[in-house]
Amino acid sequence: MSTRVGAVVPAAGRGERLGGGTPKALRPLAGRPMLLRAVETLLASAHVTQVVVAAPPTLVDVVGQILGPGVCVVPGGGERVDSVRTALDALDDDIGVVLVHDAARPLTPATLVDAVATAVLAGHPAVIPVLPVTDTVKEIDADGRVVRTPRRDMLRAVQTPQGFRRDILRTAYANRDLPVTDDAGLVEALGVPVTTIPGAEEAFKVTRPVDLVLAEALLADSLARDGQR
Numbered sequence: 001m002s003t004r005v006g007a008v009v010p011a012a013g014r015g016e017r018l019g020g021g022t023p024k025a026l027r028p029l030a031g032r033p034m035l036l037r038a039v040e041t042l043l044a045s046a047h048v049t050q051v052v053v054a055a056p057p058t059l060v061d062v063v064g065q066i067l068g069p070g071v072c073v074v075p076g077g078g079e080r081v082d083s084v085r086t087a088l089d090a091l092d093d094d095i096g097v098v099l100v101h102d103a104a105r106p107l108t109p110a111t112l113v114d115a116v117a118t119a120v121l122a123g124h125p126a127v128i129p130v131l132p133v134t135d136t137v138k139e140i141d142a143d144g145r146v147v148r149t150p151r152r153d154m155l156r157a158v159q160t161p162q163g164f165r166r167d168i169l170r171t172a173y174a175n176r177d178l179p180v181t182d183d184a185g186l187v188e189a190l191g192v193p194v195t196t197i198p199g200a201e202e203a204f205k206v207t208r209p210v211d212l213v214l215a216e217a218l219l220a221d222s223l224a225r226d227g228q229r
């Protein structure tokens with residue numbers, strides 16, 4: 001396996017749960033687009049040598065100008081899996097390890113990127129960052145009645161970046177029609193073991209308006225702390 005690490009960034013979502021008109025990846029956080037923050041974090045990792053971004057199809061040129069010449073930008077697709085698939089195809093042939101990272105996780109620390117890459121390079125074929133679940137989770141039926149309460153201590157909330165041996169992710173994407181909501185779900189379907197590592201609180205996904213408020217507040221707090229140093 002080549003040890004060269006590349007990253008793909010699905011950034012073509014509409015951001016319907018966030019609302020607000022502007023495509024979510026381009027929404028500013030403390031004045032700079034979320035996508036730019038996510039890409040800079042990937043590039044800050046000593047491991048990542050190529051970044052491919054899947055942008056909203058009508059905004060490929062705009063996104064290219066925001067990110068600059070060092071980042072490859074391709075048109076995303078209708079679903080997240082379509083965007084990831086197109087970006088995977090644009091990676092250099094000698095990339096052996098792939099990190100898939102949501103543009104919508106703009107405050108992810110570079111240390112988490114390094115931890116995921118390091119674990120794949122150490123021999124784990126698939127690695128995902130996770131956090132313990134803090135709410136009790138219920139499984140319900142179509143009528144909203146509770147069917148079951150899974151044991152919370154065995155549940156984890158999953159973040160990105162998710163890291164994979166490239167050959168395995170390529171094979172997994174042959175089954176991308178499966179009803180999964182993350183890349184690791186496709187790899188699990190192959191029977192390949194997926195390893196979890198501790199995630200980071202700041203790597204939360206900006207999904208709803210309250211997440212944007214939280215992200216702005218965290219950035220303001222960290223800027224204020226820097227000013228005090």
Ligand SMILES: Nc1ccn([C@@H]2O[C@H](COP(=O)(O)OP(=O)(O)OP(=O)(O)O)[C@@H](O)[C@H]2O)c(=O)n1
Pocket residue numbers: 009010011012013014015016017018024025054076077078079080081083084102103104105205206207
């Ligand atoms: N067709 C799509 C859908 C999603 N994404 C990307 O996948 C990541 C995670 O998706 P999510 O946060 O759910 O974003 P949206 O699909 O934009 O959100 P919503 O479901 O609220 O519209 C985001 O970086 C998003 O841009 C993508 O590249 N292409």
Ligand SMILES: C[C@](O)(CO)[C@H](O)COP(=O)(O)O
Pocket residue numbers: 080102158159160181182183205207
């Ligand atoms: C990949 C992901 O971010 C892991 O938590 C998540 O599953 C994406 O799901 P979404 O419905 O597109 O937000």
